[in-house]
Amino acid sequence: MLLRAFAGGLTILTVVTVADATANPHSRASMGMLTAGNVSEIRSTESGQKTIRIEAAEMPFSAEEYRMQLAAGAADPEPYGSASGSDDKGFLQKLRKVAESYWQSLLQFKARVQRVIGNYYRYAGNDHSAAEYYKLAADAGDVDAQNSLGFLHRLGEGVPQDDVEAMRLFRRAAEQGSAYAQYQLGYGYKYGRGVAPDFAKSLVLFRLAAEQGHAASFAELGVHFYEGQGVEQDLAQAVRLFRQAADGGNAWSQEKLAGFYYHGEGVEIDFAESARLYGLAANQNNADAQYGLGYLYQLGKGVPQDDHTAARWYRLAAEQGNVDAQYELGKFHFHGTGVERDYAEAARLFKLAAAQDHVQAHSHLGHMYKTGRGVRRDYTEAARLYRLAVEQGNAYAQTELAELHFTGHGVAQSNPEAIRLLKLAVDQDDARAQRMLARHYTFAEGPDSDYIEALRLFKLAAEQNDADAQYLLAMAYIEERGTEKNIERAIHWLRLAADGGQVWSYVHLAELYDQGQGVDQDPEEAARMYRIAAERGIAVAQAKLGQAYLSGHGVPEDADEAKKWFGKAAKSYRRK
Structure with a gap:
């Protein structure tokens, strides 16, 4: 049987499944009166028309209508009692109760239809119309409509934002045993949404919902025990509750528990289990879990190390606004890790x-404006961004802003301000700041000159494997700045600096091998080190290598090679 109805201009094709009337012409199905049934989701027909499928039985809703059909012989007289004259009063009483029951069923059925129409409008993005239909159904006592309308009031979508009204609606639904409503009431009491905060009440409500298996309520109970909110702090109990929520499919708890396994908080460290839980939540589109899973792939903990997979998960999280994922993916694009190097995308x-x-994003973006990578070079904007990071105590930004103050790029030139900023970063044991401040004390004139303090700072940075600091510390030992001359210590630090890629260390090591200072004289080793520096464009090393080929010192005599390296040296000097 097909019926047509109109709701707000939306044509709804109502499909009713009835009993087979032909099998029993006196069955209730033959009476043509619609009452209770099941309402399924709205869907589209092949023609694109929106439809609601309603499965229902057809029942009488009026005792008078039933008596008329009974008198005409069209109704079955037996289902509701005897129709004999001697029991007519009792029969009518029974019939009235049945009719009232069917009338209530009809009202409930109507409310379900209104709620499904509300769902249609909600999915279609028309929250205002959705709220109108939810209200009709909610006023008729439909639990799901009460919950849906309450949620709209909490968010302020389609209706004015009103936590008090939201709590009233959730309370009505909770009184009918809705676990979701109990959870939302508990949330309201926990966070003071529409009521005064009350951890005791939120605990009671979360427990009621959890007893019905509501996963998010297990999660909120876990937070209560984790934070000690209204109960004694109990990490073991928190972990148990988070696990119950996670096992129930709650993505937030899966992500939280994954973090516990990563850090060993309340459980033994287990990177594989952390990755498994992050994966479960990430596949439910949980942005924090997508970031966490990407991080594990980046480090190769619990999963194979895979920068490409890490970048994929970072991108999914970044698209949802996860700030850490945006930053990490930006670094990937800046360095070309797991993705193509793309400075513009990194800047974005x-x-x-x-x-x-x-x-850190402030700092890195400031660096991009300073260097002109991915954006137009702008020292003023770089300084503004560095300053934002400096205000949060970022050592890298303190060092970068100090450098701008030394040079006067984008800010007023000020050595005292630069030194102040470097000292802030030095207090955080930042190796680059230690080296920069030491360098300033080494080469500054007047009261800023301080070889002793420079040596101390060079040592601190060198011990953190700062190759430039290792080189400068070695030169202090060679040139007796703040210390006695000590070639053996100089060679030690030059070798470490060279291993760290500090190219000038090769030049000075070559000189020491050539002269036999602190080491046995070794022209071949000297020439090898000159070559390393020469191939990296150091003009003095190119000239020294040319001289070695010209004289056959440490290498076979070769005029052509000598000419080649002298030519390279000349070009390098001209470029300066």
Whole structure:
């Protein structure tokens, strides 16, 4: 049987499944009166028309209508009692109760239809119309409609934002045993949404919902025990509750528990289990879990190390606004890790993260404006971004801003301000700041000159494997700045610096091998080291290598090779 109805201009094709009337012409199905049934989701027909499928039985809703059909012989007289004259009063009483019951069923059925129409409008993005239909159904006592309308009031979508009204609706639904409503009431009491905060009440409500298996309520109970909110702090109990929620498919708890396994909080460290849980939540589109899983792939913990997979998960999280993922993916694009190097994309991602006040993003974006990578070079903007990070105590930004103050790029030139900023970073044991401040004390004139303090700072940075600091410390030992001359220590630090890629260390090591200072004289080793520096464009090393080929010192005599390296040296000097 097909019926047509109209709701707000939306034509709804109602499909009713009835009993086979032909099998029993006196069955209730033959009476043509619609009452209770099941309402399924709205869907589209092949023609694109929106439809609601309603499965229902057809029942009488009026005792008078039933008596008329009974008198005409069209109704079955037996289902509701005897129709004999001697029992007519009792029969009518029974019939009235049945009719009232069917009338209530009809009202409930109507409410379900209104709620499904509300769902249609909600999915279609028309929250205002959705709220109108939810209200009709909610007023008729439909639990799901009460919950849906309450949620709209909490968010302020389609209706005015009103936590008090939201709590009233959730309370009505909770009184009918809705676990979701109990959870939402508990949430309201926990966070003071529409009521005064009350951990005791939120605990009671979360427990009621959890007893019905509501996964998110297990999660909220876990937070209560984890934070000690209204109960004694109990990490073991928190872990148990988070696990119950995670086993129930709650993505937030899966992500939280994954973090516990990563850090060994309340459980033994287990990177594989952390990855498994992050994966479960990530596949439910949980952005924090997508970031966490990407991080594990980046480090190769619990999963094979795979920068490409890490980048894929970072991208999914970044697209949902996860600030850490935006920053990490920005670094991937900056360095070409797991993705093509793309400075413009790195800058875009850093800007997204910086807009959420990510301190490292401020610093890295400032560096991009300073160097002109991915953006137009702008020292003033670089200084502004560095300053934002400096205000949050970021040592890298303190060092970068100090450098701008030394040079006067984008800010007023000020050695005292630069030194102040470097000292802030030195207090955080930043190796680059230690080296820069030591360098200033070494080469500054007047009261800023301090070889002793410079030596101390060079040592601190050198011990953190700062190759430039290792080189400068070696030169202090060679040139007796703040210390006695000590070639053996100089060679030690020059070798470490060379291993760290500090190219000038090769030049000075070559000189020491050539002269036999602190080491046995070894022209071949000297020439090898000159070659390393020469191939990296150091003019003095190119000239020294040319001289070695010209004289056959440490290498076979070769005029052509000598000419080649002298020519390279000349070009390098001209470029300066």
